[in-house]
Amino acid sequence: LTRGLRARRTAPAVLAALTLTAVAGCTSSSADGTPGAAGVRDPFFPELGNGGYDVAHYGLTLGYDPESHHLTGAAEITARATKNLSAFNLDLKGLKVKDVTVEGKKARFNRSGDELTVRPRNGLDRGEKFRATVRYSGAPQTVTDADGSKEGWLKGDKSALAVGEPAGSMAWFPSNNHPSDKAAYDIQITVPKGLQAISNGELTKETTTNGRTTFAWHTAEPMASYLATLAIGEYDTKKSMTSKANSGIPVFTAIDPTLPEGKYEKTEKVLAKIPEIMDWAELNFGDYPFSSTGAIVDGRVDLGYALETQTKPVFPVEAADASTLVHELAHQWFGNSVTPKSWQDMWLNEGFATYAEWLWEEDNGGDSAQDTFDALYEGEYYESKADNEAIWAFPPARQSDAASISDAPVYDRGGMVIHKIRETVGDETFYDIIQGWLNTYRHSNANTKDFTAYVEKHAGDDKSREELKRVWADWLYGEGKPDNP
Ligand code: ARG
Ligand code: ZN
DSSP: OOGGGSOOOOOOOOOOTTOOOOOSSOOSOOTTOEEOOSOOOOSSOTTSSOSSEEEEEEEEEEEEETTTTEEEEEEEEEEEESSOEEEEEEEOOSSEEEEEEETTEEEEEEEETTEEEEEOSSOBOTTOEEEEEEEEEEOOOEEEOTTSOEEEEEEETTEEEEEOTTTGGGGTSOBOOSTTSOEEEEEEEEEETTOEEEESSEEEEEEEETTEEEEEEEEEEEEOGGGOOEEEEOOEEEEEEOOTTTTOOEEEEEEOTTSOTTHHHHHHHHHTTHHHHHHHHHHHHOSOSSSOEEEEEESSSOOOSOBOOTTSOEEEGGGOSHHHHHHHHHHHHBTTTEEESSGGGHHHHHHHHHHHHHHHHHHTTSOOHHHHHHHHHTTOSSSSHHHHHHTTSSOTTSOSSGGGTTSHIIIIIHHHHHHHHHHHHOHHHHHHHHHHHHHHTTTEEEOHHHHHHHHHHTSSSHHHHHHHHHHIIIIISOSSOOSOO
16 A cells, blocks of 8 residues: 555645626516425435525524523525526424515515425526525424434433434524535524533634623535534533644534543543544545534434534544544545535445545554455454345445435445445555545535546546446446445
């Protein structure tokens, strides 16, 4: 392996995903406007997201008290119409909407299921930038996914944690709730004094008045709604920095102070590895795409998995280990910066994050990625036969249904696809491809076709290209266990 000796690559200028181009001639009223769609045709979640507009910024002003479990919110959404609109939808689950304005004028609205339909007084013209505000309140809900996992708003004793993959962010704010529409965020949250309220990005304000503390968090880089988080409660927080030789950015960690002794110390030790993991990840994947990093560990809520919430992944205490930390930090590149166009492309997130774990182990005195691949292929990786066989249930890029988007084929067999690419093109080209892929799609969206096309284009020679086509057919799209490891 030559990777350790390779010079770090520098990323080209970041593409301006949020740059809004001025559109001429959009002053007339849109008599011909029609309603925006209530979904963006996601293959697994047809009602998530909305058509007809593109959000640039969410400004959320929230208040929450864990004792009463009452949330108040004002969401100011800055967006641009992508067609002439007579109405548009936002995704919102539960909660009571008090009023909606568009461009400062009261708008009519109605609710149906998780859809909030807004009818602006004047229609919106294609290309028009507009500001919509929604004021709402109520008890935010926990969402149960098709696979039985919990997301949305998780309530603890005097604490709360908001997580949103794939759908749960609509339990606490109205949005265009689909990974294809990323935006910048400012999240301001007021909680009873003595509690912390932690969110994505960097803290820009913390003030206490009349027994309540307000925290303001700023996320400048585009973020998908499923990556927004809020952690409310008592936390032990710590600030440090990543190495100056690399990104040199703030590291913000928060640990639930009620973790049992032993677990607490173990968690602290794991989180202390963040700067080292960041160095390793930057060497392998290129420049970190965000302006801060960190982690949140909580044992008070019923969270059965870790999640790569942007800049600050969250972990239940049982998943606060080094390998999961590597996985969630790798997602900041794979998933958070380069985001799937639909939930069918989830293997691009999980295959890479899983492969990052294998690489970390390989580089830190453990099994090589080849060993891990072989163990999975031979059915000797997991203890139970059922777990070993679950990898072959469906091809990674063709999940069976919404309940299986987080299943083993997406993770392990997804990782095996990445390993097959490495085996086909060799280490030097492999790392060029990974870093080139991340640079090309930085802060934007990509699907499986974009990925296979990119890899083929940069494979080096026709022989590799031919072999890659077989890898796609057998490993990415093929049913069952491929014959040839
Ligand atoms: N994306 C998370 C991870 O692998 C797992 C989330 C699982 N979520 C769920 N609702 N099943 O890091
Ligand atoms: Zn993951």
